[in-house]
Amino acid sequence: MRSKPATIKDIARKLNLSVSTVSRGLHDHPSIGLTTRQKIKATAAELHYEPNQTAIFLQKGTTQTIGVIVPELSEAFFSTAVSAIEEIANKRNYTVLLAQSHDDEHLEKHLVEKMKNHRVDGLLVSVGKNTSSYEHFEKLKQYDIPLVFFDRIPIMPNIHYVGCxxxxxxxxxxxxxxxxxxxxxxxxxxxxxxxxxxxxxxxxxxxxxxxxxxxxxxxxxxxxxxxxxxxxxxxxxxxxxxxxxxxxxxxxxxxxxxxxxxxxxxxxxxxxxxxxxxxxxxxxxxxxxxxxxxxxxFPFLQGHKAADILLDLLSQKMRNQNQQTAYYKIIIESQLIERAGTNDQD
Amino acid sequence: MRSKPATIKDIARKLNLSVSTVSRGLHDHPSIGLTTRQKIKATAAELHYEPNQTAIFLQKGTTQTIGVIVPELSEAFFSTAVSAIEEIANKRNYTVLLAQSHDDEHLEKHLVEKMKNHRVDGLLVSVGKNTSSYEHFEKLKQYDIPLVFFDRIPIMPNIHYVGCxxxxxxxxxxxxxxxxxxxxxxxxxxxxxxxxxxxxxxxxxxxxxxxxxxxxxxxxxxxxxxxxxxxxxxxxxxxxxxxxxxxxxxxxxxxxxxxxxxxxxxxxxxxxxxxxxxxxxxxxxxxxxxxxxxxxxFPFLQGHKAADILLDLLSQKMRNQNQQTAYYKIIIESQLIERAGTNDQD
DNA sequence: TTAAATTACGCAAACGTTTGCGCGAGGCAT
DNA sequence: ATGCCTCGCGCAAACGTTTGCGTAATTTAA
Structure with missing residues (x-):
């Protein structure tokens, strides 16, 4: 059992083919002959080959990852919203990089920095209750990383958000x-x-x-x-x-x-x-x-909508539609729920 | 404002230096002259250069990321353990890739697969309550990805775990x-x-x-x-x-x-x-x-210990100490807490 | 003055994948 | 028989960084 996972190079070496042939063969490119493709697939299975996402991300210039920062995951509200975000993200083959700020502005800044360094494709944020300055969010615009706020929205100009x-x-x-x-x-x-x-x-x-x-x-x-x-x-x-x-x-x-x-x-x-x-x-x-x-x-709906908007912004960006000056400002109507049989003192 | 972040190549081009000189200059390599280093740093600041983690990960063959899979984040127990894990991870400059299985075995398998594809350096798992087969965990051994269970531990041989x-x-x-x-x-x-x-x-x-x-x-x-x-x-x-x-x-x-x-x-x-x-x-x-x-x-302590063990395994691995056959099996003593003034019916 | 040592850089390969473009072989039409 | 077209592959560059090794220029010692 080799310690390192198999790569395309290993398959190429074993079949005496070039790396580009193997890559195309794995992707069923029509320019690769059927028998060659079959041999490549069989060898890939035999060597337990799995593509290295890091290499793909570097080559494609995208990480297929969205960052999510919420104040506290133990709050059912946020974890519900996060579940909705994960659902949308999974459907569109995005990974969610999740972090909690614990309502600490310093930590929130650090998390935004880390998300940026990881080149997340986009970011969803529910702002910490003590956050009083927002340069860390402004800076993301320099890096062209789309940002959508949800639930807790800062008082800032030119932002996308989903709120109630x-x-x-x-x-x-x-x-x-x-x-x-x-x-x-x-x-x-x-x-x-x-x-x-x-x-x-x-x-x-x-x-x-x-x-x-x-x-x-x-x-x-x-x-x-x-x-x-x-x-x-x-x-x-x-x-x-x-x-x-x-x-x-x-x-x-x-x-x-x-x-x-x-x-x-x-x-x-x-x-x-x-x-x-x-x-x-x-x-x-x-x-x-x-x-x-x-x-x-409606935390689930807020999370859902926020993720939808972000992925929409990402797909516009991929289609090079930089003419986006309109900002999403989605407001979900709230609803007063009266509790049935409110507890009386026995 | 350019749409793409600056790279080492941009700095190199601007200063008429080579890429390797710039890389070394940014890292204060002694083989690069002081004035050259200063010029490089100034230009990096000017262009708002930030290293691309994806490229570094590819080159170093590590992602500096640990995966964490828990059943449900809204359960205070798990979110407390996760907070402890994040604390340790942040200290050691690791990113936490967090996911919740919602106690769904199929989703858990998929998350393990995704963690593997993302080449997380190691994985921490609290197993879903309905998970009844564990091949998805066994497969990680093939990829030499260290795995530590915590809290909910499967009945499997040769595993590391922290439990109560x-x-x-x-x-x-x-x-x-x-x-x-x-x-x-x-x-x-x-x-x-x-x-x-x-x-x-x-x-x-x-x-x-x-x-x-x-x-x-x-x-x-x-x-x-x-x-x-x-x-x-x-x-x-x-x-x-x-x-x-x-x-x-x-x-x-x-x-x-x-x-x-x-x-x-x-x-x-x-x-x-x-x-x-x-x-x-x-x-x-x-x-x-x-x-x-x-x-x-003691969920915080469990999370803390699990992260410590995993990072220890990772640092052993980096030192190529493959002679590890001993398995961590940490048991934290539980403690019965009697509630003060248990509610009586008034 | 000359040779050896040191300094300060650069070349090139590598990590693992994708992809534009090119080339050789075989088939078909004239 | 020859020229053109198509098929099936391979070369090489690229993504952005790190790093082993090499080289030229300068400095120092004999």
Whole structure:
């Protein structure tokens, strides 16, 4: 058992043919005679020959790889989106080079650099929540590497992205809570660097305006999406003169942290205070006290669309259609999901 | 702004030097004069030159990449292990090519093939729960690609692996439940293709034997780790003449499904029936009814160790130490974690 | 002054594949 | 018999980098 895999040269040597004949024979090129092709194939099988992708990539100037950077793979949202991306990529014979930034801007920059060095053909990114500068993304344009953002989108000009309409989702959430009788509704928002945060706030304001209610800025609080940050945010809301009877949280994890803390303060969940979240993760099905509703953001669809767009950009590039100045800005409508049989305290 | 990145050839042409001089200059080779080196570096910066990793990989016959295949990234256990692997890999300047098999044997085979075609230097695998044949792993030996299993380990000869001692963890779990007064304890086990399943069963039997209790095979039930399979398994246990008052579940997800179903059957959790699980995931902190204890399996440590072993094998290989016949079989001791203040029904 | 040693570069091959172009042999038409 | 066409192969370059070995010029020592 030889230590090195067989190459075309080995087959050529064994059959006393040239390397180019063997390469063509393996690819069923019509200029190679049938018997010669058959001999080549048989010898390839015998030597367990497998093409070396690195050599092919060098020769073709493409790596047939797309890079994907997400903040945290353990978040079902991101791993769902990634599963969708993998599905599309597999269908189009692309490899996915996956990395997680752990919401660390420095690591995110390093990962973008590494993706560039690996000459990924294109890149899909969900930005880290703490990322506040985007030169590392700008630099990719110099290398002509197509880039599509999804879910968490930076506030940058001239970009492709797939996102969810958080504004309308927020409006639905507010309408739902207002219909339930709530008049003082808090919002635990995310970092202001995220478009998603400003969208949520916009939706919140629009919903109040539409219902002829006054917007009280002190009921909208930012947090860093950590458990500690969430506690502080809830504390701030509960200390408000207009103590909220309902809170919309940035996502299910924030809801989970907020609910846990509310219980520690001896609040009766779904009586003293109700929660609505974003993401509608399966996690909530098993939570002790789940939010009464959640805004579905269709991560699988977002991942799917982002991958589609990227591969479309790649195929345009291959066809040398550099006249692309239009930017994809896909917004998927969100959907408020009311939880059936929200847990009451027994 | 040129569409293609600059290469060493461009620098060479611009400075009227040879390609080899430029390559050596970029690497501070002592045979290149200082002024020449400085000129080369300045021109490289000016042209935004960045080395092409594909070319380097071809020339060096290594990809500086390790492949990692796990069943499901959304499981915190696997994503934690992957974070540990990434940490080690980054330190040693390796890229991680990550893929998820979704417990699908066919997809797992395809991913192994793709990893091989990409000439990953080594591979880390946590086997899919439904994988029942392992030729796809055997074939890697032909290509001299080092392979280390972690967490879910196939029953195969001559392999490297890092696992957790499920036997002693199971014994601790049984001891804990026996000490609490339970005498009829069920076990919802996993697929029999997994070593982890037989280890759990062995631990279960040994614990009973050590406590001079009879082993009743009908109290050990296999399931496929799905929600549906878990329901059936619990049903079977509850229909037992010796209806268990405690159940040890294969992992936290199985516990979650089992508890949900038990509640549907109007059983009082932690009164009529208690659960102990494996994995000790953070998820359980937010569960409505969490298992009273869980066996910690240290996924970060497992990932860390698996990556260490693989990189050690790779560096032995680079030093041409083919005399390796010893196989790494690392077992990390598990640890039963009793949950503080297990939820009582209020 | 001459020979030997050292310095600073360049040539060419290699890694493994693809592919444009060319050539020799055989077949067919005139 | 000769010229043209087609078939079936091979040569060589290329992709972008690294590196073994060689050479010319300069410096140093005898």
């Amino acid at each position: 309409n958080m504004e309308t989702g927020t409006i639905e959430a507010l309408n739902y809570l207002l219909k339930k009788g709530h008049r003082s509704i808090g919002l635990i928002n995310g970092p202001s660097t995220l478009l998603a945060s400003s969208e949520r706030k916009e939706g919140y304001i629009k919903a109040l305006t539409k219902n002829r209610l006054k917007f009280d800025p002190s009921l909208v609080v930012s947090c860093d999406l950590t458990e500690d940050g969430t506690q502080k945010a809830l504390q701030e809301l509960l200390a408000n003169k207009r103590k909220p009877t309902a809170v919309v949280t940035f996502n299910d994890y924030v809801a989970l942290y907020a609910i846990k803390y509310a219980r520690e303060l001896s609040l009766c969940i779904n009586k003293d205070i109700e929660f609505v979240s974003y993401a509608n993760l399966p996690l909530a099905n098993y939570m002790q006290y789940a939010p009464v509703a959640s805004v579905e953001q | 001692n499920m036997e002693t963890g199971t014994i601790e779990a049984l001891n804990y439940l026996l000490k609490k007064g339970h005498r009829s304890i069920g076990l919802i086990n996993g697929p029999s293709t997994l070593l982890a399943s037989s280890e759990r069963k062995e631990g279960y039997i040994k614990a009973l034997t050590k406590n001079r209790l009879k082993f009743d095979p009908s109290l050990v039930v296999s399931c496929d780790l799905t929600e549906d399979g878990t329901q059936k398994a619990l049903q079977e246990l509850l229909a037992n003449k010796r209806k268990p008052t405690a159940v040890v579940t294969f992992n936290d997800y199985v516990a979650l499904y089992a508890i949900k179903y038990a509640r549907e059957l109007s059983l009082c959790i932690n009164k009529d029936i208690e659960f102990v699980s494996y994995a000790n995931l953070p998820l359980a902190n937010y569960m409505q009814y969490a298992p009273v204890a869980s066996v910690e399996q």
